[in-house]
Amino acid sequence: MSQAVGINFKKSSIDAFIAGLMALVLFGPIVGVVLDGYGFNAEFGRVAWIVAIVAVGRFVMSSFMQTEKGIALAFRYANNDDGVTVLPPGHKSKMVWIIPLVVVIGLVLPFVASKYVLTVIILGLIYVLLGLGLNIVVGLAGLLDLGFVGFYAIGAYGLALGYENLGLGFWSMLPIAAIMAAVAGAILGFPVLRMHGDYLAIVTLGFGEIIRLILTNWASFTHGPNGVSAPLPTFFGLEFKRRSSEGTFHEFFNLPYDSAYKYMFIYLVLFAVVWAVLFIKHRLVKMPIGRAWEALREDEIACRSLGLNHVLVKLSAFMIGASTGGLAGVFFATYQGFVNPSSFTFFESALILAIVVLGGMGSTLGVVIAAFCLTVLPEMLREFAEYRVLMFGILMVVMMIWKPRGIVRVTRTGFSPKKGVAK
């Protein structure tokens, strides 16, 4: 520490030069030579820009890391992996005030918002549901599930095909789809969960792809890439169509026909389901099973030596997550009125994972905020749509390096022994 802090510009320049050279090697061919048939178009201007940005960026960073602030930052950055923040016992959460407020706003919203805003919010809520489901699996139980979209597809196709083949409607499929997805999760998870965590990632990835390939190729049952139409929910048997033999919602209540009614209704049901899932998750985390999930995530060997059945504990998390995914699938199908395999690609799984990663693993509030950010923002920023996947990728890498526990930290109220309890 006796050395005076001064910036060694020679070192920074060398760093910048090497980084620039590397950028030239990496970006030169791919960015600079755009294939056009068997020939190519040269785009060297873009390469020059990228190389310049990388070199200058590296120079600035290298210089900054030699200053006192930089060294302090690097030190902080090296140990930021502390777990849950424990609040003092008796801490009162501000959520007590926020939750009723959100509920009231949520209930008023469909009657004031335009149809477009409502559809975007429904999509956001579907992703909240998916994010909550995956958060139980990845965030709480620490199992990386890359085929979550498979369960989503099971729910969505369950509604569409159940209606087509068995005449089952939205209300009967809602629980059945959740059970179907949970059973699929059990069948997939039971053999794999015994093994090392990393294998689970790749097996679930394969599972998601298998589901999509079957949906695409088994044309006689799933109609292949053409997709299947899905039914709308009914309001105590009343339909939301313009005309129906069963009786329609607008005729029964003597209202003029408006296609926004069905979105209002889907929204309200979805809103209720999201709250139910939030409530169940909130309680599960405090139950022994929830504690077991988190304990197993932190140290599997210790848990097993304390007598936890690691397969069953993991399986329960996997199944509950899967059933939530199935529920979200049902809502997605009824909201779109139509499903086809292209809605269930690996990209969807990555998006859901990005929600969980950004929101904070295990944090409910974070996931809700992240789900809205990642689905509603792209709707607003349509012109940047093609950079979306790039942003998700950068987000995942940066978040893992910078804040592996997510933006919103998991907090938990501490316990204190009651009076009179022997220490």
Next chain:
Amino acid sequence: MDIVLQQLVNGLTLGSVYGLIAIGYTMVYGIIGMINFAHGDVYMVSAYITAIAIAILTFFGIESFPIIIVGTLFLTVAVTGAYGWVIERIAYRPLRSSSRLAVLISAIGMSLILQNYVQLSQGANQQGVPTLLTGAIRFSVGDGFVQITYMKLFILFVSLLGMGILTYVIQKTKLGRMCRATQQDRKMASILGIDTDKVISTVFVIGAVMAALAGVLVTLDYGAFDFYVGFIIGIKAFTAAVLGGIGSLPGAMLGGLILGLSEALFAGLISSDYKDVFSFSLLVLILIIRPSGLLGKPEVEKV
């Protein structure tokens, strides 16, 4: 009969390519215990660089096949190797002491970055390369015939050569000894004066180079590719690595050959629509029945 023989020939070349890519997975897993999700996309990048190298070389009026192929191999291997090094440096090295989940998520992020970056700079359309090597050997078998194109022979030759050189490097040279030492016990190796960070970087470069060989060979043979090719072939190569026993180098090669052969036979005899489903199901089955693979050692977790 001729179909079976033809599919065996196809499967052999396919399998040697899977083997080449599987080496990248198995070596990285062996040394730092992570699944390098971005590896399939490194392969995809190498396919693009192959086409770009061919386009540049033909632009300068080089027509002879040997010069083009050597130039393409050299360029692709060099640039893809650089990709391997940089990916490790940016996305994995800062996470050396983090949880396995964090590294895995970072790798998935890297895979998305590579896919989208190539799509943005090269466009989403399918690209192609001209056919450079034509001609075939034919054998008549019964009523039909079996055809082995020169390209397929070339694939077999280059991939066996690549695997041979790698085996020599790992078994006989100082670098290989350092790699094996780091794989066995990283902490001990670093105490004994091995720069383990450098060894890990080298392993990533070797993996990328092997993927680059596969990229050149498949692209020349198949002709067409897009920014999404790395995904499916990556999972299959991973299946090959697991089949052979992850962490084991000969296992990866053997697993690749077995997977290639069985997949080609399945596609030829049963259904080519479901050949990807077959490979994924095979992966799940191996993990259930014999997670340590054919040549791998069972993994024992210690505190």
